[in-house]
Amino acid sequence: MESPDVFTLLPLEMNPTTKIITANPSSTALANELEALNALHKGLLNVGTPTGTPPPPVPVNPTRSAQIGKLRESGNAEFRKGNHAQAVKLYSLAIDMALGRPHWEPSGLVREEISGLLSNRAQANMAQQHWAEGAVDAEASVEMKKVGNAKGWWRRGTCLLEMGRLDEAEAWVKQGLEFEATEQDLVQLKQEIEKRKGGKAAH
Amino acid sequence: MWPFDAVDWVMLTIPFAYITVLFGSLYTFSNIYRKRKVAKAAALEPWFPPHLQRNVYLSLLHMESPKCPDSILKAALLRRATEDIQRIIQIRSAKQALQVLLQRGSVGDDLWQRFQRAEKEIEEELRDVVNEANAFAPNWGQTIFQSASEMAQNNHIRERLSEILSTAQSEKEWWEKRKATIQSDFMKELDDEKAVKSPAESSYGGSVKGVKSMSDDDAVLVEAGGPAEKAAKAKKKKGKH
Numbered sequence: 001m002e003s004p005d006v007f008t009l010l011p012l013e014m015n016p017t018t019k020i021i022t023a024n025p026s027s028t029a030l031a032n033e034l035e036a037l038n039a040l041h042k043g044l045l046n047v048g049t050p051t052g053t054p055p056p057p058v059p060v061n062p063t064r065s066a067q068i069g070k071l072r073e074s075g076n077a078e079f080r081k082g083n084h085a086q087a088v089k090l091y092s093l094a095i096d097m098a099l100g101r102p103h104w105e106p107s108g109l110v111r112e113e114i115s116g117l118l119s120n121r122a123q124a125n126m127a128q129q130h131w132a133e134g135a136v137d138a139e140a141s142v143e144m145k146k147v148g149n150a151k152g153w154w155r156r157g158t159c160l161l162e163m164g165r166l167d168e169a170e171a172w173v174k175q176g177l178e179f180e181a182t183e184q185d186l187v188q189l190k191q192e193i194e195k196r197k198g199g200k201a202a203h
Numbered sequence: 204m205w206p207f208d209a210v211d212w213v214m215l216t217i218p219f220a221y222i223t224v225l226f227g228s229l230y231t232f233s234n235i236y237r238k239r240k241v242a243k244a245a246a247l248e249p250w251f252p253p254h255l256q257r258n259v260y261l262s263l264l265h266m267e268s269p270k271c272p273d274s275i276l277k278a279a280l281l282r283r284a285t286e287d288i289q290r291i292i293q294i295r296s297a298k299q300a301l302q303v304l305l306q307r308g309s310v311g312d313d314l315w316q317r318f319q320r321a322e323k324e325i326e327e328e329l330r331d332v333v334n335e336a337n338a339f340a341p342n343w344g345q346t347i348f349q350s351a352s353e354m355a356q357n358n359h360i361r362e363r364l365s366e367i368l369s370t371a372q373s374e375k376e377w378w379e380k381r382k383a384t385i386q387s388d389f390m391k392e393l394d395d396e397k398a399v400k401s402p403a404e405s406s407y408g409g410s411v412k413g414v415k416s417m418s419d420d421d422a423v424l425v426e427a428g429g430p431a432e433k434a435a436k437a438k439k440k441k442g443k444h
Contacts, residue, residue: 007261008253016269033255033282041278051340052274054281054350099361104281107356114364132378136371140364163378164385 043102054104064101068094068113075120084127091121115145115152122155135159142176150176150183157189161196169193247313250321251290256283257328277339284332284351285358290325292355298322 010030013022020038023030049055075090098113122137138156142149153176160169173190180186260279263271301318304310333344 008258009265010258010262012259012262012266014266014269014271014275019272019275021263021275029255030259033259037259037275037278037282040281041275044278044281045274051343053277053336053340053343053347056346057349057353099364101357103354103357104350105353105357107353107360110357110360114360130375132374133371136368136374140367143363143367144360163381 057104057106060105060109064097068097071097072117079124084124087124088121091117091124111144115141115149118144119152119155126155126159131159131162147179150180150186153180154185154189161193166193166197244316244320247317250317254286256286273339280332280335281351281354284347285354287325287328287332288348288352288355294322294325
């Protein structure tokens with residue numbers, strides 16, 4: 001980094017109508033940075049505060065949370081009715097909406113929402129025997145929230161087991177048990193995997 | 204007048220000249236020494252790469268005809284603050300380890316100097332960003348880094364997520380292929396069995412359940428039995444939620 005009173009003048013240009021900043025000539029890093037900047041600028045334009053600056057992370061604007069909650073509820077309802085494909089679609093919508101939150105809103109909230117939604121989507125995928133998609137969703141869910149997400153751990157373990165990837169499933173469940181040692185379902189799943197492995201060895 | 208007549212002015216200049224020369228040379232040398240040290244520190248490789256976001260922001264700020272609108276400048280300042288957050292996290296996490304290494308003599312003094320310079324620079328940078336923010340909107344300086352740190356976190360989350368979710372397609376393809384091979388193997392096995400057994404017993408091949416008990420690895424892939432049972436179990440989990 002340069003010293004505090006020096007900077008490198010970059011060859012930036014602004015489109016007067018669209019207000020999009022471009023560089024000429026440009027490098028990949030600069031182009032990426034400007035793309036991010038333009039996206040952020042677009043988001044910042046409809047932030048709705050009088051000063052045009054992002055509000056502090058808390059309190060959160062409740063509108064989007066309510067919308068996400070509604071989508072999740074209707075997803076759950078479809079799931080209960082047995083329309084698993086529809087439920088997956090609704091959960092995906094809710095996930096997109098949660099990911100569409102402005103980036104300056106609390107990341108903890110995003111993690112929480114996304115992990116729950118992904119876990120539900122994994123569930124709906126599993127109900128349709130889409131084990132591969134279920135496994136990926138559950139993995140993502142766990143990545144977002146490792147502690148207190150026993151269902152996520154269990155779901156990916158089950159999916160891997162269903163796909164016959166016993167070694168992976170075993171490693172996964174073992175890791176899960178480090179976080180959720182008392183979870184009965186995980187313990188059972190582990191036993192089941194071991195049984196299957198034993199059965200395979202004996203084969 | 205008495206005391207001034209008695210003083211030999213010419214002789215008195217000698218000690219004064221001595222003192223002047225002495226302190227003058229001390230001052231000059233210390234100055235040169237310090238300048239050299241700073242120059243040497245500056246010649247060391249900087250800790251961080253060029254601050255792209257800062258350059259973008261300042262370039263925009265100095266843009267003439269047309270002047271850059273405030274909203275873009277605010278966005279650029281936020282990007283700059285986000286990068287600063289990442290840098291300060293790096294500095295904080297590196298500090299302890301570096302101190303220990305320095306005490307043990309595992310790393311050279313150069314590295315420590317580079318680090319300290321980076322630390323000082325980042326402090327300056329943070330102060331500068333806060334000032335700029337306050338210039339845009341009153342009290343924005345107090346929250347800009349909160350927003351920036353959430354932004355850094357959020358970027359990280361989205362990156363990780365898209366990384367994981369992008370594997371879904373290949374995973375799915377892999378599974379489809381695998382399912383197909385397992386199924387065809389299974390069918391072949393069934394056919395073989397059928398061929399071996401007498402035609403009277405051929406109904407056995409049709410009943411999947413019977414086979415399931417034989418090789419429960421493959422049973423999952425067959426439409427009957429396994430998956431339905433699993434789905435029921437899955438539903439039970441859901442109910443608990």
